[in-house]
Amino acid sequence: MTRVLHIITGLDRGGAEQQLLLLLRHLPVTSEVAVLTGDGALSPQIEALGVPVHRIGMRGNTDLAALPALVRLIRRGRYDVVHTHLYRACVYGRLAARLAGVRHIVATEHSLGTGHIEGRATTRGVRRLYRATERLGTVTVAVSPTVAERLAAWGVPRARIVTIPNGVDAAAFAYDGEARARVRARFGLGERDFVVGTVGRLVPTKNVDVLIDAMAATAAAVLLVVGDGPAAAELRARAARSPAAPRIVFAGETGHVADALAAMDVFASASTQETFGLGVVEALAAGLPVLYAVCPALEDLPAGHAPHAERLRADAAAFGAAIQRLAMRRPERFAPPPAVEAYAAGVHAARLAALYGAAPAPLPDPAPAPAAVGSRTAGSPHERDSHAS
CATH class of the missing domain: 3.40.50.2000 (Glycogen Phosphorylase B;)
Known part of the structure; x- marks a missing residue:
């Protein structure tokens, strides 16, 4: 069975976090979760499903120790797919997955608004870092056509965007x-x-x-x-x-x-x-x-x-x-x-499972992104660990 590692910034009760919990209940794959920042209210519920939660213990946006920790986890787990959720997890998770040799890297864009992403202003630096790390992945999932249009306006190629709306049970x-x-x-x-x-x-x-x-x-x-x-x-x-x-x-x-x-x-x-x-x-x-x-x-x-x-x-x-x-x-x-x-949850999960099974397109060699990850842009003081969407 396909093995998937979900990487998410935090596990408090935000919209993206609740969506991950819902997905784990419906996805027909073997899943594990890596949470970057501490723990959260949803961790016990995820573990009650029999899904392991790996706590990376990231101390801040620019805690670069998280990167090798993620790489080691991904190599040890031999996952078929890495699926990232929320800005910080997408930045670090895509890079770690590429360095670990994973060829199928999916990211869900939950919270891209007009002029902000998860509460941080969408400055030129934020957009540049987002696009640089987006190129390391296979596909970006937009939770609505509205988000898909925003991603395209940021310069993400439309061929790399798939719209799969959120699910509801x-x-x-x-x-x-x-x-x-x-x-x-x-x-x-x-x-x-x-x-x-x-x-x-x-x-x-x-x-x-x-x-x-x-x-x-x-x-x-x-x-x-x-x-x-x-x-x-x-x-x-x-x-x-x-x-x-x-x-x-x-x-x-x-x-x-x-x-x-x-x-x-x-x-x-x-x-x-x-x-x-x-x-x-x-x-x-x-x-x-x-x-x-x-x-x-x-x-x-x-x-x-x-x-x-x-x-x-x-x-x-x-x-x-x-x-x-x-x-x-x-x-x-x-x-x-x-x-x-x-927006039935089962339909949402089935579409994601099909996406996991698709043959990934050839990817370029990893860009020299570690320096960008450690920049002040990645450490924007506006970032939060959980968000409603």
């Missing part, structure tokens, strides 16, 4: 009435409260501040914010200054997104920097009506695939009016729409 998000009651009780929410919720890493690009400000436009709803991140303190302070402060609840990070969605009556995302919009698709799988600003996963599908999702301007007035309208009619939960089936 719809059954995992089926509505659970007991979970709804349990989560609501935990956060002091009543049975009749109309709960607007959002899930994701609390970073500026998610525009959670728009949802907080929108609550002032309606007295008929409660906002449940699920997630954590560097913007959490600022968002909590903003909520405390709002006239709607008593109706804004911060739940923190959770490993049970399905339970959080069960507690909601509508899902809202004001983010304008999505590469896929996984949270929106998961909310649709949970049967929720959705208000969103940007979601390539829906925008890349034909019209009618998500009839209960409404696209809005990313401002408080638009979201406030829509929330008020929904609160007045209190919609029932819906059956998951065709958009959810379009």
Whole structure:
């Protein structure tokens, strides 16, 4: 059976990390995982699947000791494929795989936005390093046509880009009435409260501040914010200054997104920097009506695939009016729409497995990239170890 080593920057509960966990449950290959930075909340879940997790212990973006450690791991494991996820892992992982003699190197681009990649500004140096190491791989997987176009605009040859959207396990998000009651009780929410919720890493690009400000436009709803991140303190302070402060609840990070969605009556995302919009698709799988600003996963599908999702301007007035309208009619939960089936996890895993089995194209000799890896560009202070996408 094909042996695959997945290399990822961290294993906290970000979108890319959750996608890796989902893949490991469905991929018909033998998988192992190497995590560059420490450990993470998802490591025990991955190991519970019987998948070994190798901890590289990287101390910072420019910790070059990670490179020979990865090379030794790859040579010892005799993997058929190395699959990298997230910027730092792609930079180090592609180079290590080439130095170890692996001929089939796949990278998934999860988080390339407009003007940023995983929170770091896409400076000329970042783009140059990305392109230099991309050439060491076999193929780059874009999680949406939107990301594929961004990669091409960066100068990645279209022949080296394959679009394989993120996957969703719809059954995992089926509505659970007991979970709804349990989560609501935990956060002091009543049975009749109309709960607007959002899930994701609390970073500026998610525009959670728009949802907080929108609550002032309606007295008929409660906002449940699920997630954590560097913007959490600022968002909590903003909520405390709002006239709607008593109706804004911060739940923190959770490993049970399905339970959080069960507690909601509508899902809202004001983010304008999505590469896929996984949270929106998961909310649709949970049967929720959705208000969103940007979601390539829906925008890349034909019209009618998500009839209960409404696209809005990313401002408080638009979201406030829509929330008020929904609160007045209190919609029932819906059956998951065709958009959810379009992104079935099994289909996603099967396409990746086929990609692993494809004969890799001839590759050039490794470029002298170690010096670039150790540059200040690779050590951008904007990099985080986990990200929502």
